[in-house]
Amino acid sequence: MIDLIRLAWLNTYRQKQRTAITAGTIAICTILLILLFALSQGFVTHSIENFTASYTGKLQAHGEEFRDTFDFYTEVENVEELQLAASEIGLTAAPRSFGFGLVAAGNKSAGGMFIGMDPIAEKQGFRMPGHMKAGEFVANQANAQAMIGSLLAINLEIEPGDEIIALVQAADGSMGNMLYTVAGIFAPVGDEFDRSTIMLHQADFDELFYSQGRIHQVAFNGPADTDLLAAKQALQKAAPNTEIMTWQELYVTLALMSEMMTSYMLVFALIFGLGAAIGVLNTLLMASYERLHEYGIMKAVGTTSLRLFSGTMLEGLMIGLLGSVVGGLVSLPLVIWLQDTGIDIRQWMDSMNVMGVAFDPIWRADLTLEPFIMVPAVMLFLSLLAAIYPALLVSRLNPTEAMREH
Amino acid sequence: MNDTAKPVIQLSHISKAYQLGEIKVPALHDINLTINGGEFVAMAGPSGSGKTTLLNIIGALDDPSSGQVLVNGQDTSIFSASQKSELRRMQIGYIFQHYNLIPVLTALENTEYVLMLQGRDKSERRDIAMNLLKEVGLQGKEHHLPSQLSGGQQQRVAIARAIAPEPRLILADEPTANVDSHTAEGLLDLMEQLNQEKGSTFLFSTHDVTVMKRSHRLIWLKDGAIDYDGNPSGFSLP
Ligand SMILES: Nc1ncnc2c1ncn2[C@@H]1O[C@H](COP(=O)(O)OP(=O)(O)OP(=O)(O)O)[C@@H](O)[C@H]1O
Ligand SMILES: [Mg+2]
Numbered sequence: 001m002i003d004l005i006r007l008a009w010l011n012t013y014r015q016k017q018r019t020a021i022t023a024g025t026i027a028i029c030t031i032l033l034i035l036l037f038a039l040s041q042g043f044v045t046h047s048i049e050n051f052t053a054s055y056t057g058k059l060q061a062h063g064e065e066f067r068d069t070f071d072f073y074t075e076v077e078n079v080e081e082l083q084l085a086a087s088e089i090g091l092t093a094a095p096r097s098f099g100f101g102l103v104a105a106g107n108k109s110a111g112g113m114f115i116g117m118d119p120i121a122e123k124q125g126f127r128m129p130g131h132m133k134a135g136e137f138v139a140n141q142a143n144a145q146a147m148i149g150s151l152l153a154i155n156l157e158i159e160p161g162d163e164i165i166a167l168v169q170a171a172d173g174s175m176g177n178m179l180y181t182v183a184g185i186f187a188p189v190g191d192e193f194d195r196s197t198i199m200l201h202q203a204d205f206d207e208l209f210y211s212q213g214r215i216h217q218v219a220f221n222g223p224a225d226t227d228l229l230a231a232k233q234a235l236q237k238a239a240p241n242t243e244i245m246t247w248q249e250l251y252v253t254l255a256l257m258s259e260m261m262t263s264y265m266l267v268f269a270l271i272f273g274l275g276a277a278i279g280v281l282n283t284l285l286m287a288s289y290e291r292l293h294e295y296g297i298m299k300a301v302g303t304t305s306l307r308l309f310s311g312t313m314l315e316g317l318m319i320g321l322l323g324s325v326v327g328g329l330v331s332l333p334l335v336i337w338l339q340d341t342g343i344d345i346r347q348w349m350d351s352m353n354v355m356g357v358a359f360d361p362i363w364r365a366d367l368t369l370e371p372f373i374m375v376p377a378v379m380l381f382l383s384l385l386a387a388i389y390p391a392l393l394v395s396r397l398n399p400t401e402a403m404r405e406h
Numbered sequence: 407m408n409d410t411a412k413p414v415i416q417l418s419h420i421s422k423a424y425q426l427g428e429i430k431v432p433a434l435h436d437i438n439l440t441i442n443g444g445e446f447v448a449m450a451g452p453s454g455s456g457k458t459t460l461l462n463i464i465g466a467l468d469d470p471s472s473g474q475v476l477v478n479g480q481d482t483s484i485f486s487a488s489q490k491s492e493l494r495r496m497q498i499g500y501i502f503q504h505y506n507l508i509p510v511l512t513a514l515e516n517t518e519y520v521l522m523l524q525g526r527d528k529s530e531r532r533d534i535a536m537n538l539l540k541e542v543g544l545q546g547k548e549h550h551l552p553s554q555l556s557g558g559q560q561q562r563v564a565i566a567r568a569i570a571p572e573p574r575l576i577l578a579d580e581p582t583a584n585v586d587s588h589t590a591e592g593l594l595d596l597m598e599q600l601n602q603e604k605g606s607t608f609l610f611s612t613h614d615v616t617v618m619k620r621s622h623r624l625i626w627l628k629d630g631a632i633d634y635d636g637n638p639s640g641f642s643l644p
Contacts, residue, residue: 003522010510293505300467301520302495400467403502
């Protein structure tokens, strides 16, 4: 076996230039694919993290069927138990209330979604309070202040400091009617949110809707690597009659994006890899033709077909291994750099919006093990695949015919 | 060591024709021949008389069109490809006209090659190869690549490789064709010495009259048939 490997290596090394070119092609394909993979993965995970951490949370609790009906009277039970359970597993909890209504500023008016929330809980668990487009987040104490989604602010032509009038149907059937000062305008989060949100302090919301402290949603946030299923179980235990859902269940298309990425990358890898494989095929075929005479000798003195076959396969493996290992090693620092520094896409476009989710202006790669295993594995697989034909050719040589070649 | 009484090669009614498209090229016609263990036989004849063809058939590198080949008593015509490969690996030594060696392996590794295929122990085969290279006069050249050796030196490595597993039969197709007459004499001395000392049977083809004269038995082929078979001293070139 060692002799077989040694001979394959000597033969691979013998055509230094050709081996270098083929292995180099494989290395370049490997690097490109790993970078593409890491950047795509970075794109997806950052989009998701951006999305969940700014407002949505990793999990949400709602009263049964609230998400379908937005029924004002369907509230979350056991809010305090949920908050306690969340803090026990390292999640923050932000209780929220929702109600529809009209909002007017000057002679403009629009329908909107009023959200009541606790500024302290939001600041503790979510990024949005730190990401205002203009103005600032409302004060911790209720003070008749409101914050507006970025698109709604444009539609109403309002800026921080302006006044808006809210007109809603309150819980008791009466008309709620209040005046608020705009404290801030949110940076873009997602189309729906940007177009319709008017966010109030929970106490102001209660007063406007006469809602008596009804909570419609508790959003839970935590680190990106939170074990969602375990968290879901723990929360469900604290509130058995409440619907607990992970962001993956709430936003199925977004979750699919992440899964599809791996399949896309596999297809890309196969396409790029095919090019590399043709290089391997070419190299080994040329080598076989050049070495017909010596293969003839080897076979004549009793080398088995299997041995000749294995030798050529090993040469393919070595070229593939050389290329993908070099490619992987060169990619590593590049991916680390792309993760730490990233690419500032603001130099090409103002903002980027994917599936209604605003994207971080710095595009960063995500360093994971996956591409460093998957891409070289695909490259090796295709190199071996490409080696089969030359290997069969060599193993089936007729020794007397082969020896006539020089 | 070798049983000289027993025949190493027995050919009966061997014929061979090559198929070239529609045309049949006759190469051998009704060859009957027995060579015993320990013989030192030269095979000569005009170009195209069938020397290479006959050596290839004896060496299980090619199949006869008809007739029976026995090598060490075994009928090779019923052998499978892998049995033939094993026969070549275990029982026959080969020396070809030129470019006998694997270019990326050193003289020592080339000498060891067949022993390696046989699965011999590393230190054992190294010892055998080192000794043989010394015997063929290549001491100090063990680690040279074939490209760093002269044609005659390369042929000596090929002889060492063929003899290393101590096969009963060594087939050589014009082993001296690519070397000068002085080197040819040296190679022949070596082959004869191995024949005498180890009892290996040699069958080699040649065009060279002095080489023919050095054999103990001369077979003259003409148009694919045996024209003379006997003592080289009793033979005069046509
Ligand atoms: N592969 C082949 N295909 C067709 N005909 C062949 C083939 N090999 C040999 N022949 C023919 O068979 C005959 C015998 O050839 P062979 O090579 O055995 O002769 P040889 O005695 O070795 O000649 P030389 O002294 O030139 O080496 C020749 O007529 C040759 O043309
Ligand atoms: Mg010939």
